[in-house]
Amino acid sequence: xxxxxxxxxxxxxxxxxxxxxxxxxxxxxxxxxxxxxxxxxxxxxxxxxxxxxxxxxxxxxxxxxxxxxxxxxxxxxxxxxxxxxxxxxxxxxxxxxxxxxxxxxxxxxxxxxxxxxxxxxxxxxxxxxxxxxxxxxxxxxxxxxxxxxxxxxxxxxxxxxxxxxxxxxxxxxxxxxxxxxxxxxxxxxxxxxxxxxxxxxxxxxxxxxxxxxxxxxxxxxxxxxxxxxxxxxxxxxxxxxxxxxxxxxxxxxxxxxxxxxxxxxxxxxxxxxxxxxxxxxxxxxxxxxxxxxxxxxxxxxxxxxxxxxxxxxxxxxxxxxxxxxxxxxxxxxxxxxx
Amino acid sequence: xxxxxxxxxxxxxxxxxxxxxxxxxxxxxxxxxxxxxxxxxxxxxxxxxxxxxxxxxxxxxxxxxxxxxxxxxxxxxxxxxxxxxxxxxxxxxxxxxxxxxxxxxxxxxxxxxxxxxxxxxxxxxxxxxxxxxxxxxxxxxxxxxxxxxxxxxxxxxxxxxxxxxxxxxxxxxxxxxxxxxxxxxxxxxxxxxxxxxxxxxxxxxxxxxxxxxxxxxxxxxxxxxxxxxxxxxxxxxxxxxxxxxxxxxxxxxxxxxxxxxxxxxxxxxxxxxxxxxxxxxxxxxxxxxxxxxxxxxxxxxxxxxxxxxxxxxxxxxxxxxxxxxxxxxxxxxxxxxx
Numbered sequence: 072x073x074x075x076x077x078x079x080x081x082x083x084x085x086x087x088x089x090x091x092x093x094x095x096x097x098x099x100x101x102x103x104x105x106x107x108x109x110x111x112x113x114x115x116x117x118x119x120x121x122x123x124x125x126x127x128x129x130x131x132x133x134x135x136x137x138x139x140x141x142x143x144x145x146x147x148x149x150x151x152x153x154x155x156x157x158x159x160x161x162x163x164x165x166x167x168x169x170x171x172x173x174x175x176x177x178x179x180x181x182x183x184x185x186x187x188x189x190x191x192x193x194x195x196x197x198x199x200x201x202x203x204x205x206x207x208x209x210x211x212x213x214x215x216x217x218x219x220x221x222x223x224x225x226x227x228x229x230x231x232x233x234x235x236x237x238x239x240x241x242x243x244x245x246x247x248x249x250x251x252x253x254x255x256x257x258x259x260x261x262x263x264x265x266x267x268x269x270x271x272x273x274x275x276x277x278x279x280x281x282x283x284x285x286x287x288x289x290x291x292x293x294x295x296x297x298x299x300x301x302x303x304x305x306x307x308x309x310x311x312x313x314x315x316x317x318x319x320x321x322x323x324x325x326x327x328x329x330x331x332x333x334x335x336x337x338x339x340x341x342x343x344x345x346x347x348x349x350x351x352x353x354x355x356x357x358x359x360x361x362x363x364x365x366x367x368x369x370x371x372x373x374x375x376x377x378x379x380x381x382x383x384x385x386x387x388x389x390x391x392x393x394x395x396x397x398x399x400x401x402x403x404x405x406x407x408x409x
Numbered sequence: 410x411x412x413x414x415x416x417x418x419x420x421x422x423x424x425x426x427x428x429x430x431x432x433x434x435x436x437x438x439x440x441x442x443x444x445x446x447x448x449x450x451x452x453x454x455x456x457x458x459x460x461x462x463x464x465x466x467x468x469x470x471x472x473x474x475x476x477x478x479x480x481x482x483x484x485x486x487x488x489x490x491x492x493x494x495x496x497x498x499x500x501x502x503x504x505x506x507x508x509x510x511x512x513x514x515x516x517x518x519x520x521x522x523x524x525x526x527x528x529x530x531x532x533x534x535x536x537x538x539x540x541x542x543x544x545x546x547x548x549x550x551x552x553x554x555x556x557x558x559x560x561x562x563x564x565x566x567x568x569x570x571x572x573x574x575x576x577x578x579x580x581x582x583x584x585x586x587x588x589x590x591x592x593x594x595x596x597x598x599x600x601x602x603x604x605x606x607x608x609x610x611x612x613x614x615x616x617x618x619x620x621x622x623x624x625x626x627x628x629x630x631x632x633x634x635x636x637x638x639x640x641x642x643x644x645x646x647x648x649x650x651x652x653x654x655x656x657x658x659x660x661x662x663x664x665x666x667x668x669x670x671x672x673x674x675x676x677x678x679x680x681x682x683x684x685x686x687x688x689x690x691x692x693x694x695x696x697x698x699x700x701x702x703x704x705x706x707x708x709x710x711x712x713x714x715x716x717x718x719x720x721x722x723x724x725x726x727x728x729x730x731x732x733x734x735x736x737x738x739x740x741x742x743x744x745x746x747x
Binding site for chain 1 (some may be wrong): 431432593595596597598599601604605608609612617618619620621622623624625626627628629631655656658659662663666700701703704706707708709710713714715716717718721722
């Protein structure tokens with residue numbers, strides 16, 4: 072993967088606009104932190120780890136421009152920046168983990184030193200996620216046998232992680248180990264991350280992929296065509312319940328019904344041990360227009376009511392294992408604060 | 410419902426082009442049976458009962474134009490017409506039931522008499538389906554309680570049946586009984602019959618409807634927001650296994666997992682007792698372009714491989730009841746030839 076989803080250029084953040092892929096590869100250079108907030112909200116940057124990394128750089132970017140005569144003035148402004156990112160999207164744990172790390176890193180003898188430290192910390196968060204996704208992919212690849220057909224949902228590849236990938240990282244690592252594998256990718260309505268991003272990344276990685284609509288996954292499972300399901304995650308509660316892209320719960324239920332292993336791959340930065348179960352994870356409700364329109368084209372009668380929860384909760388009982396950089400974790404899940 | 414999906418005009422068949430709804434209401438007058446075959450293949454006419462009715466009229470239309478000097482010549486040509494319809498689409502039982510009825514009806518002292526008989530039989534098939542869908546809707550409405558939110562998939566309304574509707578017929582009848590109900594409609598990728606047709610028909614019938622993507626059904630079930638699921642069917646085997654629009658199996662599994670009743674509504678012309686189980690029902694594989702494109706717009710990388718099974722099989726163990734004009738049937742299902 073040579074296309075960088077997020078790249079730090081001194082005092083600018085270069086992002087690949089994921090909302091335009093695969094038909095247009097457009098890079099945007101952001102120099103204002105509010106533009107980074109906006110890119111997260113509009114999903115030009117998406118995927119839980121990538122959101123965390125972008126927020127970290129965005130916070131560093133915002134901090135550089137604070138004109139403060141003393142630490143008190145600086146932290147007043149800095150608090151507003153943190154708040155802007157904290158309210159950009161509600162579900163991804165990595166976002167809040169990154170904000171927390173940036174907040175704690177804001178130390179130094181003077182404002183200039185704090186500003187430098189924040190850039191270093193953002194780079195470190197990015198580096199940590201690259202290492203974590205690379206490591207978990209290596210570990211997870213052990214679960215993939217030669218000849219496997221793997222079902223995945225949404226996009227959990229390099230674009231989503233600004234690293235090696237999580238679900239797609241495991242798949243890529245299995246291929247690099249010489250295993251002959253193929254992937255069935257759900258298109259992932261409403262925003263079609265599977266059709267637009269996963270299909271594109273797998274094609275680039277030379278891994279055979281078949282695109283299906285979300286409604287077809289059950290059919291292929293019932294036909295014995297799927298050996299395992301691997302997805303990413305946006306947040307994991309202490310008991311192992313996960314929030315992930317809407318439709319994940321459905322795939323987990325179908326996998327259980329058809330005795331197919333269901334794996335979740337994510338860095339430990341996705342785990343939020345402060346929540347006891349998935350019921351406490353906030354689910355983002357996005358604009359109904361994402362459902363009533365596809366790429367701007369209306370597909371339903373004008374004025375029709377639509378719902379658009381962006382995530383759902385998969386209870387831990389459906390999850391065979393959670394693949395992290397610290398190991399492959401199975402039931403009973405009990406994540407504790409680190 | 411005043412918009413007629415199929416209307417017989419002497420020696421012409423007027424159809425509402427369902428592929429253009431809801432944004433365009435275009436009626437097409439077909440005078441050549443091959444155009445009727447084509448309208449079925451391209452899904453300008455769709456829905457199992459409507460396909461059967463259209464085929465019956467199409468066969469009658471074709472028969473009128475046969476220039477035969479004797480019965481042998483007539484039946485040679487007539488056989489070709491039957492064959493053209495029999496190979497138009499593979500899954501809907503109603504199509505083959507209609508063809509069989511038309512074949513048996515082709516009797517008379519001379520060619521002119523046979524031609525007249527065929528028009529009468531096509532009209533009778535249409536009338537029978539109107540009566541069956543009206544009756545089954547009345548019966549099925551008893552299962553719907555005041556205050557219910559009903560999930561439906563694809564389109565099984567007046568458009569699909571050229572009658573009162575099956576799944577939507579039950580819903581309409583419940584409303585006519587004065588029950589306050591609402592519907593959650595899945596968009597039904599790839600061809601979006603839920604977004605385009607079901608949402609449109611429910612809006613016309615003044616029944617509150619919320620449109621969701623196919624991937625959201627599990628979320629709403631797990632949240633306790635769905636009281637029952639009702640779908641139509643394209644073919645039912647002797648043991649009660651059903652073929653219906655791709656995604657139906659998934660909804661049935663989710664309904665069972667969440668202890669939600671799962672109902673199938675269809676006229677008995679959908680039942681094919683010659684098949685012992687769903688495994689024998691042929692599943693149509695349609696063009697991959699329906700998946701890689703939405704309304705002609707590409708949504709995936711060029712050249713990507715895609716699968717497009719149009720139906721799936723829901724085993725009878727997931728079905729709470731099958732609603733027909735002859736009654737509400739529950740396990741053990743055992744349909745016999747009539």
